[in-house]
Amino acid sequence: MQAFTPVSAFFGGVMIGLSAVGLMFLNGRIAGISGIVGAVPAAGAADAGWRLAFIAGLIAGPFVLLAIQGALPPVVVDVPMPAVVAGGLLVGFGTRLGSGCTSGHGVCGLARLSPRSIVATAVFTGTAMATVALVRHGLGS
Amino acid sequence: MKRILAALVCGLLFGIGLSLAQMINPQKVLNFLDLAAAWSGGWDPSLAFVLAGAIVTTAAGYRLAFRRKRPLLAESFSLPTGRRIDARLIVGATVFGAGWGLVGFCPGPALAALGPGWPPAAVFVLAMLAGMAVFRLLFERRRPLGPPRIAAGHRSPPIGLTGSHRP
Numbered sequence: 001m002q003a004f005t006p007v008s009a010f011f012g013g014v015m016i017g018l019s020a021v022g023l024m025f026l027n028g029r030i031a032g033i034s035g036i037v038g039a040v041p042a043a044g045a046a047d048a049g050w051r052l053a054f055i056a057g058l059i060a061g062p063f064v065l066l067a068i069q070g071a072l073p074p075v076v077v078d079v080p081m082p083a084v085v086a087g088g089l090l091v092g093f094g095t096r097l098g099s100g101c102t103s104g105h106g107v108c109g110l111a112r113l114s115p116r117s118i119v120a121t122a123v124f125t126g127t128a129m130a131t132v133a134l135v136r137h138g139l140g141s
Numbered sequence: 142m143k144r145i146l147a148a149l150v151c152g153l154l155f156g157i158g159l160s161l162a163q164m165i166n167p168q169k170v171l172n173f174l175d176l177a178a179a180w181s182g183g184w185d186p187s188l189a190f191v192l193a194g195a196i197v198t199t200a201a202g203y204r205l206a207f208r209r210k211r212p213l214l215a216e217s218f219s220l221p222t223g224r225r226i227d228a229r230l231i232v233g234a235t236v237f238g239a240g241w242g243l244v245g246f247c248p249g250p251a252l253a254a255l256g257p258g259w260p261p262a263a264v265f266v267l268a269m270l271a272g273m274a275v276f277r278l279l280f281e282r283r284r285p286l287g288p289p290r291i292a293a294g295h296r297s298p299p300i301g302l303t304g305s306h307r308p
Contacts, residue, residue: 016154017194024218
């Protein structure tokens with residue numbers, strides 16, 4: 001039986017939403033992580049600054065929570081290393097080809113009711129569920 | 142400078158939210174994606190609550206933000222203009238979904254997990270950056286990085302001599 005944590009999940013989601021609203025209200029940008037990261041190499045100096053700052057904040061965020069509440073959730077990567085590498089390659093390539101990930105399409109795009117984002121979110125969530133079914137339970141078992 | 146500071150604060154909020162929601166733990170994400178567990182009683186729908194909280198907040202906040210003509214610190218809102226649901230979108234989302242289901246990390250949580258999930262999260266992030274670089278090589282050739290290439294036929298010194306300052 002897995003722990004179901006609806007309250008912390010919902011309020012964590014609200015904070016993610018506030019981040020997305022803040023980035024749009026202040027900088028006029030979509031808070032899509034794959035886009036923010038993926039466009040860094042092609043960005044000019046002025047454009048790269050805010051992207052790197054957002055990424056720095058994203059990485060530092062958990063440490064702020066650790067300082068506030070004294071503990072962090074575990075990070076359990078229960079997958080063999082070659083699969084971790086393969087997964088990273090697929091996620092990096094796929095999010096750029098599909099112009100977005102869980103945050104850009106799944107949060108910002110769905111909030112704007114973008115048809116492209118609705119389709120993308122359905123496709124990547126469905127594919128991810130199918131992949132988990134295959135890996136965890138095998139074909140037909 | 143203000144824009145950089147604003148992005149830093151928004152990034153912090155994003156990272157804190159992901160950690161509070163435990164989405165930096167790929168095991169918890171996989172337990173949501175594992176629909177078969179709904180029948181055996183171990184399914185964890187938390188991720189749906191994260192998305193719900195985030196989407197409702199963003200939808201409401203965007204409405205307020207778009208009442209303004211322009212963002213507070215920039216000239217204009219940068220919104221995606223593409224409308225076509227093409228093969229690129231579908232194939233890209235499929236490839237991303239396969240990787241997400243394989244490990245349980247998507248880009249945001251993987252970056253936020255760099256500290257608490259070191260070292261496997263770092264391996265994932267490096268591979269993810271490599272995957273993005275492959276995309277750039279294949280699909281963004283029209284915008285080469287760095288200084289423009291020297292056109293063919295241009296008389297330039299042999300490669301071995303450029304940059305050598307020895308007399």
